[in-house]
Amino acid sequence: MIEVKEIVKQYGDKNVVDNLSMKIMKGKITSFIGPNGAGKSTLLSMISRLIPKTSGEIFIEGKEIGEWDDNELAKTISILKQSNYINIRLTVRELVSFGRFPYSQGKINREDIKYVDKAIEYMQLRSMQHKYLEELSGGQRQRAYIAMVLAQDTEYILLDEPLNNLDMKHSVEIMKILRGLVDKLGKTVIIVIHDINFASWYSDYIVALKNGKIVKNDKTNQIIDEKVLKQIYDLDFRIQDIESNKICAYF
Amino acid sequence: MKKSYLVLILVILSLASIFFGVKEISLSDILQLNEKEVQIVVLSRIPRLVSIIVAGMGMSISGLIMQQISQNKFVSPTTAATVDSAKLGILVSLILFTSSSSFQKMIISFIFAVAGTLLFMQILKKVKFKNTIFIPIVGIMLGNIIDSITTFIAYRFDLVQNISSWLQGDFSMVIKGRYELLYISIPLVFISFLYANKFTVAGMGEDFSANLGLNYDRIVNLGVIIVALISAVVIITVGRIPFLGIIIPNIVKLFHGDNMKETIGYTALLGAVFLLFCDILGRIIIYPYEISISLTVGVIGSFIFLHLLVRRGING
Numbered sequence: 338m339i340e341v342k343e344i345v346k347q348y349g350d351k352n353v354v355d356n357l358s359m360k361i362m363k364g365k366i367t368s369f370i371g372p373n374g375a376g377k378s379t380l381l382s383m384i385s386r387l388i389p390k391t392s393g394e395i396f397i398e399g400k401e402i403g404e405w406d407d408n409e410l411a412k413t414i415s416i417l418k419q420s421n422y423i424n425i426r427l428t429v430r431e432l433v434s435f436g437r438f439p440y441s442q443g444k445i446n447r448e449d450i451k452y453v454d455k456a457i458e459y460m461q462l463r464s465m466q467h468k469y470l471e472e473l474s475g476g477q478r479q480r481a482y483i484a485m486v487l488a489q490d491t492e493y494i495l496l497d498e499p500l501n502n503l504d505m506k507h508s509v510e511i512m513k514i515l516r517g518l519v520d521k522l523g524k525t526v527i528i529v530i531h532d533i534n535f536a537s538w539y540s541d542y543i544v545a546l547k548n549g550k551i552v553k554n555d556k557t558n559q560i561i562d563e564k565v566l567k568q569i570y571d572l573d574f575r576i577q578d579i580e581s582n583k584i585c586a587y588f
Numbered sequence: 589m590k591k592s593y594l595v596l597i598l599v600i601l602s603l604a605s606i607f608f609g610v611k612e613i614s615l616s617d618i619l620q621l622n623e624k625e626v627q628i629v630v631l632s633r634i635p636r637l638v639s640i641i642v643a644g645m646g647m648s649i650s651g652l653i654m655q656q657i658s659q660n661k662f663v664s665p666t667t668a669a670t671v672d673s674a675k676l677g678i679l680v681s682l683i684l685f686t687s688s689s690s691f692q693k694m695i696i697s698f699i700f701a702v703a704g705t706l707l708f709m710q711i712l713k714k715v716k717f718k719n720t721i722f723i724p725i726v727g728i729m730l731g732n733i734i735d736s737i738t739t740f741i742a743y744r745f746d747l748v749q750n751i752s753s754w755l756q757g758d759f760s761m762v763i764k765g766r767y768e769l770l771y772i773s774i775p776l777v778f779i780s781f782l783y784a785n786k787f788t789v790a791g792m793g794e795d796f797s798a799n800l801g802l803n804y805d806r807i808v809n810l811g812v813i814i815v816a817l818i819s820a821v822v823i824i825t826v827g828r829i830p831f832l833g834i835i836i837p838n839i840v841k842l843f844h845g846d847n848m849k850e851t852i853g854y855t856a857l858l859g860a861v862f863l864l865f866c867d868i869l870g871r872i873i874i875y876p877y878e879i880s881i882s883l884t885v886g887v888i889g890s891f892i893f894l895h896l897l898v899r900r901g902i903n904g
Contacts, residue, residue, distance in 0.1 A: 385798075385799070386798065387794075387795050387798050387799075407798075407801040407802075407803060408801040409801075410801060411799065411800050411801025412801075415799055416795070416798075416799050417799075418795050423792045423793060423796065424659050424660075425659070425788075425791050425792055425846045426841065426845040426846040427788075427845055427846055427847055428845065428847075431845070431847045435788070435789060435792075435800065436800075438785070438789060438800040438801070438802070439800055439801045442785070442786075443784075443785025443786065443849065444785075469845060489799075489800070
């Protein structure tokens with residue numbers, strides 16, 4: 338379990354994340370939603386120790402994040418940032434192999450190769466494993482990054498706007514994959530996401546943020562509610578049930 | 589191209605380099621242990637060969653590391669203020685300790701090279717506009733500023749001629765007793781091989797490194813130290829060699845991508861082969877005289893560099 342206690346992130350004299358506490362359940366998909374500047378990405382980055390917190394505590398498996406050894410933490414929690422373009426020419430397989438870095442420090446052994454093969458297989462990248470990342474489409478590239486994180490074999494997988502720049506088909510594909518990671522492989526997935534209907538359809542829990550504070554943190558169908566959403570986005574919503582999932586219209 | 593071919597070419601060129609020169613030397617001279625010929629080989633030809641190979645490998649790997657940690661394929665010690673800072677360091681050591689040994693010069697020049705490169709890396713962090721061409725231009729500008737400071741001080745102390753002689757890359761002055769400092773780069777080359785994977789991870793950025801549990805700052809600093817030390821050593825023993833740090837890694841990357849574990853071996857070999865080839869060429873063209881290596885490398889290198897730039901323009 339991840340537990341966040343009274344966490345603050347200050348830039349200048351503005352609290353981007355303002356005294357926020359919450360728990361994130363294992364084995365579920367939790368989505369962070371909210372308007373721009375709500376502090377979603379900042380929160381995710383602090384949980385994954387990419388940026389330091391100003392104050393407060395973050396417990397991962399009961400241990401404060403500052404007490405974790407860098408390498409051990411890299412075996413427990415992984416993060417993919419929204420800029421899924423890195424300026425480096427690697428093949429898919431090379432990238433996925435780097436997911437084993439916390440275990441092997443680059444000297445890949447037989448055990449590592451098994452994980453790499455499994456990750457490539459699971460993400461259906463076998464046919465393009467020797468292609469360079471730059472030759473792939475946006476959706477394929479995103480799958481390659483997720484394969485790397487899979488090879489990293491962490492309990493927690495954090496993704497910052499994984500659907501950025503993807504079309505509908507590939508967005509659905511990625512969300513189904515994330516659902517599969519939780520349902521089939523027992524991972525815990527935490528995402529920052531803008532599309533409220535994707536959040537509604539695929540996540541178990543939603544944390545709604547605004548101005549660095551939590552507006553509401555609850556099961557998905559408690560959050561997808563006209564009043565709650567109006568409070569978060571200052572927009573009028575109409576919500577309908579489709580196959581026991583709630584879908585919102587907002588114009 | 590396979591690594592074994594490169595090794596073969598390197599061996600052939602090495603033999604050519606030993607036996608070719610103003611003083612003709614044949615294999616039988618060596619076998620018969622003719623004193624004069626053996627002396628030429630031991631005192632001049634072998635030191636020259638070793639220094640070319642070590643400098644070629646060192647400068648190419650320095651370029652590769654710089655490109656990896658700055659995430660920009662046109663950054664190298666000559667376009668990141670490293671070499672200019674090293675030169676300023678030599679000047680300072682000339683002023684402070686008039687009769688400083690090569691070793692003292694190297695230490696001071698190394699300190700300046702580290703400082704200059706770190707300054708460049710700091711600027712790089714601040715610059716939001718990370719264009720492939722823009723970043724090296726920033727580096728060249730910084731280098732020129734440092735260079736003007738060097739010239740200004742050198743002018744004041746009447747050392748302009750003295751300092752500009754360090755600039756000319758030249759292997760003809762390499763004889764036994766004057767190049768051994770270059771050996772310092774050999775362990776650095778080994779360390780670069782050992783850390784190749786970590787440099788690749790660092791090349792994927794700070795967030796990526798953190799995700800994989802790698803201490804990004806530590807690896808970048810290690811890279812800067814290796815690059816600065818190799819640059820300082822090379823500039824003191826043979827002088828400034830242009831383009832090597834840019835063209836060699838870029839040619840290798842065209843074929844083998846950015847996985848440094850894959851590319852570093854090719855980069856080292858190709859760097860040595862290319863520099864040796866240019867050196868032999870410089871010795872042939874106006875035989876029995878010699879063209880300095882910075883000229884031959886400069887001419888050939890600039891053509892290859894232009895080709896790389898144009899190619900990039902066509903292929904995006």
